Amino acid sequence: MTAPGKRGKAVQAAASPAKSTPTRRGFGDAWNDVVFAARDPRLASVLRIGYGILLLINLAMWAPDLRLWFSEAGLMPLAAGREIVNEHAPTVLGWSSAAWWPWLCYGVLVAAAVLLTAGWHTRIQAIVVLIGLTSFQNRNYALVDGEDTLFRMFAFYLALCPAGWAFSLDARRRERRGLDEPPPIPWGLRLFQIQMSVTYLSTAIEKTRGHSDWTSGHALYYVARLDDSFGKLPVPGFPFETLWIAQLLTWSVLALEWGLPVLLWLKPTRRVALVVAIVFHLSIEYTMNLFLFHWLMILGLLSFAEFDDLRWPPWRRPAAAASS
Amino acid sequence: MGVVTGPTRRLLVNGFLAVFLAVLVIDVFVPSSDPGEGLKDSVNTALVVTGLWQGPWRLYGPEVDKVNLRFKAEIVFADQAIATWTSPDWSQVPALRKYALARHMNYYSYLLRAGEPAFDALCAYLARTVPHPQGKAVAVAGVTLSLRGALIPPPTEKQVPARPYLEFDDWQVIREWRPPA
Numbered sequence: 358m359t360a361p362g363k364r365g366k367a368v369q370a371a372a373s374p375a376k377s378t379p380t381r382r383g384f385g386d387a388w389n390d391v392v393f394a395a396r397d398p399r400l401a402s403v404l405r406i407g408y409g410i411l412l413l414i415n416l417a418m419w420a421p422d423l424r425l426w427f428s429e430a431g432l433m434p435l436a437a438g439r440e441i442v443n444e445h446a447p448t449v450l451g452w453s454s455a456a457w458w459p460w461l462c463y464g465v466l467v468a469a470a471v472l473l474t475a476g477w478h479t480r481i482q483a484i485v486v487l488i489g490l491t492s493f494q495n496r497n498y499a500l501v502d503g504e505d506t507l508f509r510m511f512a513f514y515l516a517l518c519p520a521g522w523a524f525s526l527d528a529r530r531r532e533r534r535g536l537d538e539p540p541p542i543p544w545g546l547r548l549f550q551i552q553m554s555v556t557y558l559s560t561a562i563e564k565t566r567g568h569s570d571w572t573s574g575h576a577l578y579y580v581a582r583l584d585d586s587f588g589k590l591p592v593p594g595f596p597f598e599t600l601w602i603a604q605l606l607t608w609s610v611l612a613l614e615w616g617l618p619v620l621l622w623l624k625p626t627r628r629v630a631l632v633v634a635i636v637f638h639l640s641i642e643y644t645m646n647l648f649l650f651h652w653l654m655i656l657g658l659l660s661f662a663e664f665d666d667l668r669w670p671p672w673r674r675p676a677a678a679a680s681s
Numbered sequence: 682m683g684v685v686t687g688p689t690r691r692l693l694v695n696g697f698l699a700v701f702l703a704v705l706v707i708d709v710f711v712p713s714s715d716p717g718e719g720l721k722d723s724v725n726t727a728l729v730v731t732g733l734w735q736g737p738w739r740l741y742g743p744e745v746d747k748v749n750l751r752f753k754a755e756i757v758f759a760d761q762a763i764a765t766w767t768s769p770d771w772s773q774v775p776a777l778r779k780y781a782l783a784r785h786m787n788y789y790s791y792l793l794r795a796g797e798p799a800f801d802a803l804c805a806y807l808a809r810t811v812p813h814p815q816g817k818a819v820a821v822a823g824v825t826l827s828l829r830g831a832l833i834p835p836p837t838e839k840q841v842p843a844r845p846y847l848e849f850d851d852w853q854v855i856r857e858w859r860p861p862a
Contacts, residue, residue: 392698393691418781426784432806433799440798445729491732499791499799500784506735513733544694551702556738559709564742575836576745582833584749584845585771585786589779597843600836646776648783 391547397664398522398543402476405520407656408511409474411649412486415508416467418648419493426497427459433497446495449488459496465489473515476525483516504650507657510552518545549660554618556654561614571611574604580645589646613637621661628666634658704728709737748830749846750793754804755827756811758819764811772845793828797856800826804858826856 425431427450435451450462466489473482490509494501519541521527531538564571570579580587581597596602613633620630635658638651659667668674704724711721728734752768768789771779779786792799804824813819831849834841 433802437798437802441795443729445726499795500787502787509732559738560740563739566743569743570745578836579745579747579833581843582846589776594843646779
């Protein structure tokens with residue numbers, strides 16, 4: 358990316374912390390400082406584009422088996438699908454049993470995903486994506502895993518972010534109309550951060566409950582012998598055949614999942630925690646077949662970075678440019 | 682909602698966050714078996730309807746999967762001919778193919794938990810799609826669905842090599858399906 362333009366400078370000015378006079382401050386002030394902190398809203402747009410690409414990959418993988426998974430002629434007719442999901446779970450796919458109906462719903466969802474990625478009426482597309490994903494997941498719950506929950510939640514958070522502020526057709530339209538709006542405060546980015554912390558903390562609690570495979574250190578020993586999810590790319594066998602190494606790896610995962618919800622929020626540890634977390638997810642992505650889950654987690658982690666941190670190459674970042 | 686300009690807007694955002702975060706905490710952190718179950722139920726319906734349900738994030742916790750599963754179906758035709766179908770042998774599927782079949786892996790992992798409705802739907806699907814062994818146009822008389830598992834032994838009892846564990850038990854019938862009259 359090149360040096361910031363007029364709007365980029367305005368955004369950077371808005372994102373730089375304001376000078377404050379020392380006053381007595383309560384919880385409300387501290388809360389507002391965190392939630393409404395001036396951050397570069399272009400980060401929300403980066404998350405939108407990353408999310409859109411992952412969503413389109415996900416939807417592309419559905420296409421060859423759409424009839425198999427979501428039609429009356431497939432493996433899960435509507436009546437059976439309703440029996441394995443919460444009775445209140447809504448799905449527009451249940452509105453018609455016609456063979457073309459899942460394809461129409463799919464077409465609308467793909468269109469919304471494309472338009473969300475391009476940033477055309479971004480907020481509306483994010484809501485359409487949320488409704489579409491919810492409908493497909495509720496239609497056949499047997500296919501659903503953690504990444505689908507993240508896909509839904511992230512669509513909701515994008516609807517609350519100024520995700521169309523930059524790198525979007527919305528931004529182009531705003532420029533064409535000569536609208537000189539102040540950069541929005543992307544408080545919705547906090548929801549991404551909270552979601553990531555909640556995910557790590559929840560799984561850490563679940564894994565530590567009672568005498569589990571995680572507390573005994575045997576979890577990864579078992580995982581390395583599963584025939585579906587493990588063994589994506591070549592991995593040496595010895596770490597999983599030497600029990601103390603397998604235990605050390607297992608406990609490292611647990612320690613990381615306990616630590617990240619705190620370390621990601623503290624300024625002195627944030628960058629290191631981010632790098633460690635990204636390496637952690639890439640390592641699992643290398644070894645396990647979990648489709649897009651880890652890429653979504655990495656995307657969510659980027660909400661802890663600042664837009665300028667994501668500029669590439671690093672010497673084009675404003676701090677580096679200023680020091681040189 | 683992204684542009685927060687005035688104190689009223691800020692108040693609205695804070696109100697929304699207070700409610701949403703409280704609901705999120707109840708949804709994710711309150712165990713179903715606790716005295717807080719009533720509380721959980723009260724927010725669950727709203728979250729399910731809005732598509733915002735997530736529940737606890739287990740991610741292979743507290744216990745990881747310890748068994749590799751295979752399903753088999755024998756499709757018996759009216760002339761007593763039998764065709765056999767088996768679920769994929771994942772240990773033989775290349776990584777790239779597994780990537781494309783990610784939803785299939787999810788389906789077979791969930792099938793046992795989904796139980797009878799999903800078994801019946803699978804049997805009905807096989808009855809419609811698996812051809813007669815001799816290619817005859819004969820109706821299906823029934824489908825027998827079976828399951829077998831390879832339970833990975835605990836490392837404290839017996840350590841096995843770090844590769845897919847495929848010491849399967851015998852087949853067990855889990856569903857005898859007949860087409861509706």
